[in-house]
Structure formats: C-alpha cells, structure tokens
Amino acid sequence: DAGVTQSPTHLIKTRGQQVTLRCSPKSGHDTVSWYQQALGQGPQFIFQYYEEEERQRGNFPDRFSGHQFPNYSSELNVNALLLGDSALYLCASSLWDGGDEQFFGPGTRLTVL
Amino acid sequence: GEDVEQSLFLSVREGDSSVINCTYTDSSSTYLYWYKQEPGAGLQLLTYIFSNMDMKQDQRLTVLLNKKDKHLSLRIADTQTGDSAIYFCAEAYYGNNRLAFGKGNQVVVIP
Numbered sequence: 001d002a003g004v005t006q007s008p009t010h011l012i013k014t015r016g017q018q019v020t021l022r023c024s025p026k027s028g029h030d031t032v033s034w035y036q037q038a039l040g041q042g043p044q045f046i047f048q049y050y051e052e053e054e055r056q057r058g059n060f061p062d063r064f065s066g067h068q069f070p071n072y073s074s075e076l077n078v079n080a081l082l083l084g085d086s087a088l089y090l091c092a093s094s095l096w097d098g099g100d101e102q103f104f105g106p107g108t109r110l111t112v113l
Numbered sequence: 114g115e116d117v118e119q120s121l122f123l124s125v126r127e128g129d130s131s132v133i134n135c136t137y138t139d140s141s142s143t144y145l146y147w148y149k150q151e152p153g154a155g156l157q158l159l160t161y162i163f164s165n166m167d168m169k170q171d172q173r174l175t176v177l178l179n180k181k182d183k184h185l186s187l188r189i190a191d192t193q194t195g196d197s198a199i200y201f202c203a204e205a206y207y208g209n210n211r212l213a214f215g216k217g218n219q220v221v222v223i224p
Binding site: 004006031033035040041042043044045048056058090092094096100101102103104105106107 | 155211213216
C-alpha cells in the first residue's frame, strides 16, 4: 500500500516562472492538504482540497492555486515565482469524515533563483 | 488564533529519556499531534491525542496534555540515535484537518 507520493523531488526555477507540483494521497484517502515549509520553520497551511474543490485556504496569495482530480490526486501551482517561494512543499492526505490522522509525503524541494 | 510554541534544541544521551514541550493557544483544538522530521525528509506522524484525554502511551512514546495550561509534552523513553530529528507539535484548527505547527524542536542523541 503506497503512502503519500509527491513529484518531483527537487525543482529549480527562476523568478517569474511558474511551477506545478503533484501529489497522490494514501490509498483510501480523499482529502489533500498542501503546506509550505521554509528553512528552519514549521509547515504553514496553504490550502485543502476535497471533492475537487478548495475547502480551506491559509494566508497565501492568489499566485498559489491548486486542483484535485477525480482520483483524489492533487496539483499545486505557483505563478510568478518569487525568491521567497523557495521552500519544501509538503502534501498531506487524510479522510474528510473521521480524518484524525494526516499522513505527509516526502515533499518537493523548490529553489527559486 | 493558532499559535503553537516550541523550545528549539535538546541534547540527550542514548538510553536516557527525552521530553519535548509545546504550548498551544487555540481552545477549540480537537486533536494535538506529534510529527518527526529527519533531515531532507517529510513529516512522519508519531502519535496524537484527542483534547479530552490527559495522557496517551504508545510503546516508547508518552504524550501528556495539560488543558488548563494548554501544554503538550512528548516523552521518548530509552532514546536511540535514530530518534535524532526535528519534532513538531501541531494542533487541528477548528476541528478539521487544517494543522497549525510549531517551529519544531531539534533533538540530538549523543551515543
């Protein structure tokens, strides 16, 4: 049973570019949340998807957008990249109903030059 | 609001017990979590406690919750070198799956 998977592992972009990160939740989970973890900090909640809709959003600008597919996998898109977007992006999966456990993927390390 | 605080660094000898502390401020929390992060890796869920409980034990891990002081602790018995990592406490925000994390506590185990 595969856990949460994310791709790519590492990514290098330049300022102004756009990036798409991908996540497949743990088998049986229907909810995907995205977090940004800057170096030396705890993860910060970006947004959460359930039934292909954004259900909650943290304090992130509209440059951050996402999508959830019918198979529950999800994408995180960031437009007009800034140097400050360099971070580890983590995906977490859970169950919408009774989801007391959240499992994280290994993350995508994004470096913006 | 969501404001989770943790101390930053702990050094412990192999075989000793480690205690990591965390305070939270959101009184509407329902679950409180402990995650472990090894260098370059994602977050591993270690254990969690429901906010109506005082204590939970899971093998070498003991979680204590003091609701009055909004204080959460994680005790690791018989600490091993593989326990060297950063430990994050997190709380569920408004009873849903949105997690608010502390800044983490780095634990270094000395052989």
